[in-house]
Every structure is written in structure tokens, then in C-alpha cells.
Amino acid sequence: MVQAINNAFDIKLAEDKTVVMFGEDVGVEGGVFRVTEGLQKKYGVQRVFDTPIAESAIVGTGLGMAMSGLRPVVELQFDGFTYPAFNQIISNVSRMHNRTRGRFKAPMVIRFPYGGAINAIEHHSESPEALYAHIPGIKVVVPSTPYDAKGLMISAIETDDPVIFMEPKRIYRAIKQEVPEEKFSIPIGKAKVLKEGTDVTVIAFGALIRECQKAIVMAEEAGISVELIDLRTIYPIDRETIVNSIKKTGRVVIVAEASESFSVGSELMAIANEEAFLSLEAPPKRVMGFDTIVPLAQGEPYYMVFPDRIFYEIEKTAKY
Amino acid sequence: MVQAINNAFDIKLAEDKTVVMFGEDVGVEGGVFRVTEGLQKKYGVQRVFDTPIAESAIVGTGLGMAMSGLRPVVELQFDGFTYPAFNQIISNVSRMHNRTRGRFKAPMVIRFPYGGAINAIEHHSESPEALYAHIPGIKVVVPSTPYDAKGLMISAIETDDPVIFMEPKRIYRAIKQEVPEEKFSIPIGKAKVLKEGTDVTVIAFGALIRECQKAIVMAEEAGISVELIDLRTIYPIDRETIVNSIKKTGRVVIVAEASESFSVGSELMAIANEEAFLSLEAPPKRVMGFDTIVPLAQGEPYYMVFPDRIFYEIEKTAKY
Amino acid sequence: MIFNDFNPLEDKTFRIIDNEGKVIDKARMPELDQETILNAYKSMLFARTADQMAVSYQRQGRMYTYPPILGQEAIQVAAGMIIREQDWLVPAFREMALMLAKGVSLKEIFLYYLGNEEGSNFAKANHVLPICVPIGSQYLHATGIGYSVKYQQKDEVVFPFIGDGGTSEGDFSEALNFAAVWEAPVVFTIQNNQYAISVPVKSQTRSINLAVKAVGFGMPGIKVDGNDFFAMYVAYKEALEHARAGKGPVLIEAYTYRKGAHTTSDDPSKYRTREEEKSWEKTDPLARLKKYMDSQGIVLENEEELIQSYKEEVDKQFLEAENFRPYDLEDVFNYMYVEMPDDLKRQKANYEQYLSWKEKRK
Amino acid sequence: MIFNDFNPLEDKTFRIIDNEGKVIDKARMPELDQETILNAYKSMLFARTADQMAVSYQRQGRMYTYPPILGQEAIQVAAGMIIREQDWLVPAFREMALMLAKGVSLKEIFLYYLGNEEGSNFAKANHVLPICVPIGSQYLHATGIGYSVKYQQKDEVVFPFIGDGGTSEGDFSEALNFAAVWEAPVVFTIQNNQYAISVPVKSQTRSINLAVKAVGFGMPGIKVDGNDFFAMYVAYKEALEHARAGKGPVLIEAYTYRKGAHTTSDDPSKYRTREEEKSWEKTDPLARLKKYMDSQGIVLENEEELIQSYKEEVDKQFLEAENFRPYDLEDVFNYMYVEMPDDLKRQKANYEQYLSWKEKRK
Ligand SMILES: Cc1ncc(C[n+]2csc(CCOP(=O)(O)OP(=O)(O)O)c2C)c(N)n1
Ligand SMILES: Cc1ncc(C[n+]2csc(CCOP(=O)(O)OP(=O)(O)O)c2C)c(N)n1
Numbered sequence A, B: 001m002v003q004a005i006n007n008a009f010d011i012k013l014a015e016d017k018t019v020v021m022f023g024e025d026v027g028v029e030g031g032v033f034r035v036t037e038g039l040q041k042k043y044g045v046q047r048v049f050d051t052p053i054a055e056s057a058i059v060g061t062g063l064g065m066a067m068s069g070l071r072p073v074v075e076l077q078f079d080g081f082t083y084p085a086f087n088q089i090i091s092n093v094s095r096m097h098n099r100t101r102g103r104f105k106a107p108m109v110i111r112f113p114y115g116g117a118i119n120a121i122e123h124h125s126e127s128p129e130a131l132y133a134h135i136p137g138i139k140v141v142v143p144s145t146p147y148d149a150k151g152l153m154i155s156a157i158e159t160d161d162p163v164i165f166m167e168p169k170r171i172y173r174a175i176k177q178e179v180p181e182e183k184f185s186i187p188i189g190k191a192k193v194l195k196e197g198t199d200v201t202v203i204a205f206g207a208l209i210r211e212c213q214k215a216i217v218m219a220e221e222a223g224i225s226v227e228l229i230d231l232r233t234i235y236p237i238d239r240e241t242i243v244n245s246i247k248k249t250g251r252v253v254i255v256a257e258a259s260e261s262f263s264v265g266s267e268l269m270a271i272a273n274e275e276a277f278l279s280l281e282a283p284p285k286r287v288m289g290f291d292t293i294v295p296l297a298q299g300e301p302y303y304m305v306f307p308d309r310i311f312y313e314i315e316k317t318a319k320y
Numbered sequence C, D: 001m002i003f004n005d006f007n008p009l010e011d012k013t014f015r016i017i018d019n020e021g022k023v024i025d026k027a028r029m030p031e032l033d034q035e036t037i038l039n040a041y042k043s044m045l046f047a048r049t050a051d052q053m054a055v056s057y058q059r060q061g062r063m064y065t066y067p068p069i070l071g072q073e074a075i076q077v078a079a080g081m082i083i084r085e086q087d088w089l090v091p092a093f094r095e096m097a098l099m100l101a102k103g104v105s106l107k108e109i110f111l112y113y114l115g116n117e118e119g120s121n122f123a124k125a126n127h128v129l130p131i132c133v134p135i136g137s138q139y140l141h142a143t144g145i146g147y148s149v150k151y152q153q154k155d156e157v158v159f160p161f162i163g164d165g166g167t168s169e170g171d172f173s174e175a176l177n178f179a180a181v182w183e184a185p186v187v188f189t190i191q192n193n194q195y196a197i198s199v200p201v202k203s204q205t206r207s208i209n210l211a212v213k214a215v216g217f218g219m220p221g222i223k224v225d226g227n228d229f230f231a232m233y234v235a236y237k238e239a240l241e242h243a244r245a246g247k248g249p250v251l252i253e254a255y256t257y258r259k260g261a262h263t264t265s266d267d268p269s270k271y272r273t274r275e276e277e278k279s280w281e282k283t284d285p286l287a288r289l290k291k292y293m294d295s296q297g298i299v300l301e302n303e304e305e306l307i308q309s310y311k312e313e314v315d316k317q318f319l320e321a322e323n324f325r326p327y328d329l330e331d332v333f334n335y336m337y338v339e340m341p342d343d344l345k346r347q348k349a350n351y352e353q354y355l356s357w358k359e360k361r362k
């Protein structure tokens, strides 16, 4: 996935001089995960560069650039370090277009690696998608494969709205997939049915798609037919795809890594109720993180959502 | 309510020397809403004081104080100006106890006026409760009456966990109520059934309780018996009270002012499903703000939730 | 370069005329012809008239709130004469006179305080950001624009504004730091009007002045008498040249006094004395410039009539704002995204259903 | 007062011994007896031994990550000699030697990097905060503690640490500002080790040095040779006295070099040259102190054996950390709140049900 995102950047930097890219260690170093590797060499220090350590400034100056003719793609080094920029995102980036009735646009991408299960120290394992999805005026995108990452990143850079782009760090290098070299894009705001099925709908995104796929193998062995939906975009959420599937299966299991309360899981359950109440044959179920801080490495095995636990909940829901 | 909160402060400042109170304009001025009026005069500039304009510092230094023997009660001037402190709240305040396995506690209250319908300019009308409720390690409290405000504030100051205390600014002076002068407290984490009923459960909190009460008058006139629950605490949420009511009525309408997606409304719908699925006779319904910025004064009448609209949804839910 | 001559570390203040309008720094007095000076005074007078009327509209209950600029006119009119069409104005929220100079209409400003976002949709102003309420955050936007125009090799300079209180926000420091590292063409102004709502600047910081904050970021800083039109004019002129010459950002502390209330909902008598207010009276920027004009025989003819015509103009614009087309449901939804997502369409449609139910019930 | 004598505006650096261990500022050389100096050296040696072993544990795959302090020992050992039991240490994340001095055990430090929160639950250290990963945020906690101890009239001083990169965060500036306004007893240290991961300090700021940032907040600042044990010792000694005397905060820039990698997952050869690394070799704090000791006839006997005994001690502590009781489900839930709320009890119970299902399936 690192490669695919890097390739998306390469394409956009090459074809559009207004694209610039910056953040902590993204230039010389090429990013702590090497996502921007080689780009400064190729496109120069004016277009791909390191900044001082100040996330509010990275996002705030990015907004200024976006309002004056550029398309900044800014990196925040980790999920846990996006919060110093929270004020700029919620108070400025997300509103500029609305506040000025469209006179100014804010075409910028705010990207960061997110999620746990990499044995990291504190503040390096967070899944803040619900916080960002609750903010009107931004789009929140999470890819689950290298192919999707490239196509969605190209769309994100080309969208005239600001986009939060969350990269599932634990599968940065885990999935090998052939990704076409040429430019292509995947629309923001559309979910994807990864697998059709009839008994239970499983909805997930990002790194947990893989875990779900493993759980689904177990479920199918147990005779349960599962439909798997990859959200791809958290907001604007693709109600149609979600609801069609739930109407078909009548049962839904939502899988994500963040704390479950006030989360994307909650919202999906709300949608299931609003749009498919009469089709529901079992209570929608979320399989998510606890309402705790993500523990350090030794505690992660409890907190993280593994295939076992997903299967356990799929089975319970199917049998309900 | 301003009076009642001021009175709670007066009591705590008098009986506990470790209580200190600060923020922008809280000292000399007594707060832009006069909530801390007279307290600096009475307790001195060491205990009630003005700070420079820096919300991250107000919360961050507050945490330092809380870790070293004090019980700071800090004011952030408005809902929309809590975000510069977001990083301190989510990365530091909420975690210190867990990170140090209880070696340090963070007994502090972060209070601010929230909500709209006061014809304010931008950033003065927000309802960020979902953002804070999603953060593990803090408690989120919202009173709906002067009496509750006093009792909950006393609890908030006495609790050893950090508390976000949201004050419904539009009813700061709207409700006249006799509040006992002496000290009393109301437990955090418990909802209150304000009115019993059999057909529909309405769940709300803060300023919208009043709007719900007006809607309920309309509903009862239309022959619908409504049970009204005031959440009082958003997190930890009182599942028991909520669920008992939904089990009884089978129908639930959730009323709040924030954008509906990924909100407290979503969570309540999730809870209804998890705990009362078989009792549900109609889809749980949320009556909330749109997924837009709160508009300026001229647009507020569309955005804000008024009794009319609440009644409309109660009726639809009752008839479902 | 005045930036070298007035070292903020020694707490020097750049000043050209004294409170009596007498030139005390002849060498630096700008060469301005009489008409230009007269026009500057007229702009200050217009701004003051509009400002006072805004306060009274609010008192009449015809406007929700308003932050007066009373006493800060010289800074803004001087800046307005230097800032070019292509330059960027990044205001805080107390820059009414400067916004007018940049082509924002009074009608738009009023519309904003009448509670309509169209008041930030400036029809004729080029490169003017909307006011920014979250204090300090605008400084970062300015630095970003500075990077942007430099990258695009445009001859544009960025002029962000902030108050004395705003210098305490982390964003203030981050913006100066980034601008210095990027050598961005940004002229930062602090309008030090001595108060942040009720909090005096001495409770805001222990630095000897605010200009000195530039030192920590390796950029020039200068403290200027903000009620001295000529000093402000020269400061901005040199700052613009500095930035255009590719020498990076500068910081200007414009030392002034907020003669009015913080906003129309504030009562300064709670936190400052009449004596203090009076002691600042003699520094009033209009009075000082007028005294200078008097001494030079620059005559403003028919001042009463002029003010009367200003009042009529202001009132005309206010009425236009008051009679702006009614706010529509569309206006809540239309601008959240460049294209409205389905979720918003659904919410809007649901609301319309409710509206038609309500209509029927009547 | 050294704070008056070494003006950061003139980019002066306070230094007592040169790279050859020769005393170049006799007047300011502290009076320390031989044993004290010997012990200081031993502490540095122990820290270096532990640091290098930590890196190798990580390489062996026995620890998840670790940020080496190699090259920064003098600062921390000197500070550790001044900071009293009742004083507060507010670390960033590269203060291992100083944490040891304050009573944190190596076992605890290792336990943290072995992925267990118990590693922040220091059993014997008084007034030591856990390491703080969100850069800059800890500076505010220190200022708050400063207010707190002053308010409570306690004889306690607060010692927060940050890196050169951290000075760019808004929290850094806000913390200095509040501390100055409150005249809080806080001794701020910047360990300027020239790099923030891959970014050199010259890309971090344009200020002539980092100590000068104090000026913008009206507090004393000083740049000290961080690899000169004696200079650091004197700087901390005077800073402590300054703070205890109620004179408010000070800022110390400890000028040093991160000889190792940023953390064990970093490769410095991507962003700096061997030449640069070599040029700093001659400033090594241990080597310098050793040369001084040699010149004074202060002899460290049986150095090899000593290091061997240190290694054994370190290994013993590491094994204790490795053999710490297994992490339990309780450990995830128990400390979120002072009392566990029902929601967490429910989630825990549900998880236990799942675990028993899993058990049965086996
Ligand atoms: C981030 C933030 N915090 C608090 C406020 C509330 N507030 C509005 S104006 C003001 C004082 C501003 O003082 P100053 O910067 O000196 O500007 P002035 O009003 O004097 O022009 C405050 C605290 C705000 N708008 N934004
Ligand atoms: C708020 C925040 N942003 C980013 C990071 C990621 N990060 C960890 S260490 C580091 C560099 C720190 O450099 P410096 O302050 O000089 O300290 P040093 O590592 O050199 O001791 C960065 C960017 C972080 N920990 N916190």
C-alpha cells in the first residue's frame, strides 16, 4: 500500500504543479513509513518538504495554500498527533467553503497512518474516524487495499472538498497486490460489496477488512453465508449500498477498531434502523474496541478485533 | 442557572482550598456570562483568575495542577473555542490516570457554555458532546435545570475523574427555579425520568429538555403518552434507565442539537438495539441538527430543533 | 530601514507626529501630497462614522453584535493605502476600516452581523479572507498563503491581523515560526489595543512589548505608535518593500487603544477606569491627524455636511443589508460541500416534509 | 548570575571545560569534591551502558522500541544532581538517565518499552511524570504544577524537558508564556540535540538559537554547552536558586548532539553524514569529563569491572521486566476511571463470554 500511495503522489505531482506535499519528515526522510520516499528528490524541495513540528501549523498553512491556488497534501505523522490540528480542521478547514458561500474552496488532503496492532508505544495506535466523521464539511476516506488506496488518493487530491485520508498502517506492507501503473481513480462516497452473501452483512473498513475476510472463511465453513461491505468512505456514508445489503440479509455485524461508544458502529446501527427496520431479524451488532485507551503492546491482544471474535459475533447474529 | 452554578462554586471554594478557578475573563469580569461573578473578590486572585488567551494552556496547566494536589475548574469561553484544547483533553487529561495505573489522578472540571439559538456569531453555537463522549477516560455532563446544574457541578468538582461540564447557554437565565442554598449533589452517570408515559420514550438533555416538554404537551393533547428522560450525563451513559423505558414503550425519539451523524443520537439508537431489540415497535428516531455547520442567526430557525418538529416526530413514531 | 532603527528589545516606539500633531521625526516623514492626507483623514472619518452607526444599529436591536474599531482607525487606513489589489488581507474581526479599503462593502459587513453568511461572500473584494473568530487561527492561513504566492512566484504580499490577546495562542507562534522558516512574504500585524475583552495586556504576557516576540523566530519586529497615521503608513510601506524584496516576514505591533467596548455586549466600566480612558483621549488618531493638517493649512471643508453624507451612505448600506433576500433552507445546505452529498439531500428532504406537514396543520 | 552574563541575543554559550577537558572559565567552575565528580562520571557511565544495552535488547527483538540518549548524558546527570526529591521532573521521552536519578528503576523503563503501562507506575520515584509522547504537551503540565506548588507555598521546583523540534509546537510557547505571567518556579530545558528525527534544527527555526525564545516571554534564557558536565551543573544550580527565590521561570538550552538514532527504528544515515557525526565525537560528554578527571588525577579504578557490574545490573533489571507478571484483561479496563463505570463492566463481561466460548471451542 505504501508503494501504491507513493505512486498516486508521483502521478499527481507530475501532472499538476499546484500539488505540494509536506509534513514532519516527509521530505529528506520520505516519511517515517516511507510513503513519500523519493518524491522530494524527484520534485524538489519546493514541492515536497519537511516542516517544523507543529500539526496545527501544518494543517492551518495547508488551508491557506488551498485557498490561494494550491492543492496541498499534508501528512500528520500518526493518528495520535492529529489532535493538535483538531481546531484548524473543525473550525477552519471544514468551514471555509460554507462560511464564504463557496467563494473560497479548500481542496486539501490531510493524511495520516492510523490504527493499532503494530506494537507501538502510546498515541501511535488510534482510530479517530468517528471524531472526524462527525465534523460537517470534510470527507473521511479509509482504503483497505493498495489498489483502493491509489484510486481513492487520486480522487482525494482531485476533490475540491477537504479530505481526511486515513491509512491503515498495519497493512501498509502486508498486502501484495498488482496495482496498475497508470492513473485511475475510485469515487469517494461509494462503498464496495467485496463479497455477496445472504445470511449476515458484515460492514468494515481499512485494516479490519482482512480480519473480516478471515472470519468469513470460518463462517462459511459453519454454513453461514456472509456479505462483506467495505465502506471505503466514512463520510459521506453510502447509505444505499449498506441498506440494500441489510434489507437482503436482515442481519448486520459492524467491525471496527475504535472504542464502540459514539462511533462509526453506532452510526451504522442508526442507519440500519432508520432505513431497514422492518427487515431486521436480529439486533445489529458492533464488534469494536472497548471504551478504553488502546493498551500498549502487551494489552493489544485483548483490545484488537481478531477473526475469532468476529466469527463469534457473526455466528451469534446468524443464530439469533 | 448562572446563579446556581455560581453558588456551587461558592460552596466548593469556601470548603476546599484546593479548588481553583481560571480561564479567559473569569476573574475581574466574572465571565462573559457572569457565571464566576464576585468569586475573585471573595476568594482572591490566587484562586479565581484570568489567563492569557490560550485554551490548550488553560487545560494543560489545569492538568498539571490536578496532578499536584489541586482541583482546578477551568472555563473555556465558548463551545467553539474548546478545540484548541482538544489535544490536551484527549491525549493527556483523559489518560493520565490510566497511563500511570492510577498513580496520578486528574480531578478537574472543564466547563463551557454550549449550544445555539442565541443569535450568536460563528463558533458560538456548537454542541460538541459526541466528540467528547467518544473519548475514553473523561465524563461528560450536561444539566438541564438550575437545580441539576448545582448538584451536578458539585459532584463534578468532587469526582476524582476529569469531567467535561457543558452548560446550556440559552437557558442560562431562562429558567426560574428555587434552588436550595445549602450543599447537595446529584450523582454523575445517572439519567432522570422527568415524566412517566407509556407510548413513546423521548430522550434529551440540556437546553432541549424544555423544547421536549413543550412538544410533549402537544403530544398528550393528541392522546400520546410520553415518557421523558433527561440524560444528565452523556458518558458514562445510564443504559439501565434508558433501556427500561424503551422496553416499556417500545418507541423512542431522541432529541439533540448537534449534527445527527456519528452523534449521541446514533449511540442511543445503538443502545436501543443492543438492549431492547425485541421490544422495539417502531424504528428509534433522532430529531437533531443537520450535518451542517450551525448557521448564523438568520438560518438558525431551520437548524434548531423546536417543539413543533419534535411533536411531528413523536406522532410519526407513535403511529408507526 | 526602520526595522533596524527601532529595536523592540530596547522598547523603542516608532512615531512621527506627537499628540499635538507636531512632526517629531522629520527625516522619516513620508512625502504625501495634501490630497492624499486629506483622503486618509476622510477615510478615517468615514470609518468612524460607520463604526458609531453600527453600534447604534445594534443598540436599536437591528443588529446582533458588533466589535467597534473606535480608536484604531489610523492603523487600518494607513495599511489600506499600502496594501495593493493583489495583496491578501487576512483579518481577525476588528478590521472594518481595512476591509472597506480592500473593497468589502459596508453592506456585507452589516449583513454578517445581521446573521447571514452572505456577509462573508465579498462580491468585489479581491483576496480578502472572511473575519476569523477562532483567535489566532487566521495567522496560519496567512503563512500558508505566503508560501503559496512565493511558490507561484506572484508579486503578492499577505497582511494578517491579530489582537494583543491573540499573541498568547499557540497558533500565533507557530505561524511566525513557519513564515520565518519559509521566508514567506507576510507582514504580521498585532493591533495592541491594550485589552482582550476585560484582560489587560500586562496580564497577557511579561514580554517588554509585543514586537519583541519576533526575536524568537528570527524575524524583524517593530513597535509603532498605532494612533500616528504617518508612522503606520511608513511602517507598512517599508514592510511591503521588505516582503516584496524576498526578505521574508516582519512583525508590526501597532500600539493603540480600544476606545469602545469589546463588542456591543461588553461593558468596559467593569474592568477599567474613566481616568485611563481619558488619558488615551489625547492620542486619538483622528484628532492628531487633524491637528497636523491644521498646522499645515490642509483644510477639510464642510466637515458637517461630509459627515452627513457619510451617514446617509452608511444608512443606505445598512438598509440594503436589512432588506437582503430572506434566508432560505437552501442556504443552510448548499455550501457544505462543493457538491451536496446524498446525506444532506436526504436531511433536507425530510425537513421539507416536516415543513409541509406544518403548513397543512395551520 | 550566569543568566545575565551569557546573553542568548549575542549567541553566547556558557561553557566551563573545553573539548580537551581543560577549564576555560575558572571563575565559574563549581566546587565539587573528587568523589562527587567521580560519582557523576559513574552515573554517566551507567546510563551509557544501560542505553547501549537497551538498543541491543531491541535489536534482539526483546523490546519494541527505544529512544537512545547516547551523547546527552551530561545534561541529565548534572540535572539529576541538582533536582531534589521534592522537585518535579516532567520528561519528554529522552530522559532515561535523569529518570534514573529521580528514582525510576530501569526495570520500569524497560517494562514500558516492553509494552506494559506498569512501566509508568514508578514505585519509588517521587514527583516524576510518565514520559510524554505528544510533543510539547508536557510543558503545559509543568507550568500548571509550577502554579500549584507556588499556590500551596511548597518549596518545590519543576523541571520540564523538551527537544529542539518540540519548540515549534504551540504548547511550548503557551507554557512559557503562562509560566512567566504566573512567575511560576519552572526550569525549562530544551535538549537541543540538533535533530528532530530527520529534520535538523536549522529547518526548525530561524532564531539564532533556542535560548533566545525566552525573550519573547520576558524570562531569562541561556544557551549552555550540553556536553560540558560542569556548565550544565552550574546552570541547573543557578536555575534552581532563581526559581526557589521566587524569581519565576528560566529557559535553558542544552546544546548537544544525538549520537544515536532517533529510535531503534530510525536510520540516521538517510539524513546526515558520517563527517558530521565524527565532528561531534570530540565533544562527547563522557570523554570530556574523563579528560578533565585525568588532568586532575581523579582516577576511576577498575573501569572494565565496573562496566561489567553495570551490565549485570542492567541485565538483571531487564530480566525482571521481561518476567513481569502477564498482562491481564483487567489491566485494560481497571484504570480508565477511578471507579469502573457500568459500560466498561459490561464490555469486559461480554469479552469474558467470548473468551470462554473460545476456550470451549479448543
Ligand atoms: C480561540 C478563541 N478563544 C476565545 C475567543 C473569545 N474571544 C473573542 S474576542 C476575545 C479577546 C480578543 O482580544 P484581542 O486578541 O486583544 O483582540 P481585540 O478584541 O482586542 O481586538 C476573546 C477571548 C475566541 N474568539 N477564540
Ligand atoms: C505532537 C507530536 N507530533 C509528532 C510526533 C512524532 N515525533 C516523535 S519524536 C519526534 C521528533 C522530536 O524531535 P525533538 O523535539 O528534537 O526531540 P528528540 O527526539 O530529538 O529528543 C516526532 C516528530 C509526536 N511524538 N508528537
Ligand SMILES: [Mg+2]
Binding pocket: C163, C164, C165, C191, C192, C193, C194, C195, C196, C197, C258
Ligand atoms: Mg486587544
Ligand SMILES: [Mg+2]
Binding pocket: D163, D164, D165, D191, D192, D193, D194, D195, D196, D197
Ligand atoms: Mg532533537
